[in-house]
Amino acid sequence: MMFFVYHLQTYSPxxxxxxxxIDHVKKYEYILIKDNLSLDxxxxxxxxVVNRINAEHPKTKRMQYTAGPIDNSxxxxxxxxxxxxGYPDTIFIIxxxxxxxxxxxSEKTNLLEQKGGEA
Incomplete structure (x- = not known):
């Protein structure tokens, strides 16, 4: 199964x-993901990346990461x-x-249509 990143939204840092x-995530806009293994x-x-940057900046509030399906879609x-x-302040959404x-x-498909479907 293939996947596509159709929406990437970042917020002001x-x-x-x-x-x-945000700079790292922006490179994934409109990419095709070949299979489940690549998606994982x-x-x-x-x-x-989020965990590494959290470790590099221990004095800032800890960024949290989630990944999963959206309600029955x-x-x-x-x-x-x-x-x-008490509320999430979003950094990015993909x-x-x-x-x-x-x-x-395919040109062969167009030739078949012109001949009336004869092969």
Missing amino acids: KNRAWKKV ALKHELCD RTIRIEAYVMSG DICKVRSVYQF
């Missing part, structure tokens, strides 16, 4: 740690946020959908 995470690797890579959401005043099918142009 409030410190250098957030900026590092992407999730773990982003989690590792075929969309997977990856996000990072900081809890501030929405990933399953690719339904792939379209590929």
Whole structure:
């Protein structure tokens, strides 16, 4: 099964740690993910980036990371946020959908249509 990053939203960085995470995440906008293994690797890579940057900036509020499906849909959401005043202050959101099918142009298909479907 293939996946596609169809939505990536980042928010204004409030410190250098957030900026590092946002700069890293921006390179994943509109990418095609070839299979489930690659999707899992992407999730773990982003989690590792958030954890590494948390370790580099111990005086800032700890960034939290989540990844999972959105309510009964075929969309997977990856996000990072900081809890501030009891509410999440979002750093980034990535929405990933399953690719339904792939379209590929073929001249043979067009020739068959012109001949009325004869092969």
